[in-house]
Amino acid sequence: MRTQVGIVGAGPAGLMLAHLLSLQGIESIVIETGKRTDVEHRVRAGVLEQGTADLLDACGAGGRMRSEGVVHDGVVLRFRGEDHRIDLGALTGRGVTVYGQQEIVKDLIAIRLRDGHPILFEVSNVQLHDIKREHPWISFLLDGASIRIDCDVIAGCDGVDGVSRDSIPKRSLTTYSRAYPFAWLGIVATVAPSAADIVYCHHERGFAFLSTRSPAVSRLYLQVAPEERIGDWPDTRIWEELETRLAAHGWSLHDGPITGKGITSMRSLVVEPMQFGRLFLAGDAAHVVPPTGAKGMNLAIREAGILAEALTMWFRTGDISPLDAYSARCLRRVWRAQHFAWWMTSMLHRFPDSDASQVQLQLAQLDYTVNSPAAAKSLAENYVGYEWASE
């Protein structure tokens, strides 16, 4: 097989890149190790920055997001049992859209198949070759057959556990990695959200978080120790702990059947640069941010946009400068997101070694953030997505 862009991974980054390239008449083949149904039902992110939602709209992939997603123009910080609303709309003129990542994945897969472009699911033994040369290629197995795709460029969009990042010699990458001493236990429950806004809650027993998926479905999270097992968390224990941590004056938590639950470790990772020869990394393949800032999927989709633009320029005119600038342009956004996610995480979670004064420092930061218009605006403009005036 031969294509212009070989795309490894059918997550938000890979699917968005494939769609944007096809709009420019650039061919690609997407390969994916997972089954289509698994990829379409992986519950993960939910908050889209305004710029991400706008990009989905502009490329014709935003129809269902606009009809089923819910726009939020505020976000709540809850501490000492009281709510403090950050008015995103008033502070920035923008908001966020809550729409599940798996729904975006479903929409992009449907568009790609409708347009008659290939996605090869359930491939295995994926390997990248000659990535430093002009004719890189990908090999893999599909239904027991060995397949080779010759490409002009390879896009590594295969997430944090993919093969793309590891195909780059270690000496050519700088890796920044940090593990947080806690994890998130997340649930999906069939119950109307207990609050109109997303609620980030500081509590002495640990962080708790209330989000939504639809008028009838809630998404909630609890900070837990990294070694916790989901088997130790029967549904009643989860609801009790959520109720304790989220307790607030004049407010009550609605519970309901839990339809999904899992524990995710909290880490942060960045590799630099996001390019090696003819291989370009995008999304979680190049970086992971703690979910507290709601940035991972946004970065993945926006990087697909930046890469599609640069590749289009190169294929059309031979001008390589946007591709040469790809990594630096993305990394500026990545480090902004890393800092915001680290800041939110540090302010809201209970650290195993935190003493009473550490908790008071967090509360002082929260108090300042919700009372100072300058501090509130800083949170708001990062939450809806900071857009650089010059890129």
Ligand code: RFL
């Ligand atoms: P993905 O989604 O991991 O997709 C990579 C795809 O590549 C496939 N793959 C391979 N394919 C071919 N060959 C190989 N060798 C392969 N190895 C792997 C995988 O099967 C998969 O289909 O990466 P991508 O596209 O970069 O997207 C990144 C996002 O998934 C991630 O950053 C977000 O989910 C992070 N995140 C959030 N991001 C937000 O922007 N807003 C949020 O509100 C938000 N909340 C979250 C989150 C992540 C969470 N977890 C579970 C980590 C909440 C949570 C709890």
Ligand code: PHB
């Ligand atoms: C979610 O709705 O799953 C979600 C929202 C915001 C976050 C993390 C997760 O920061």
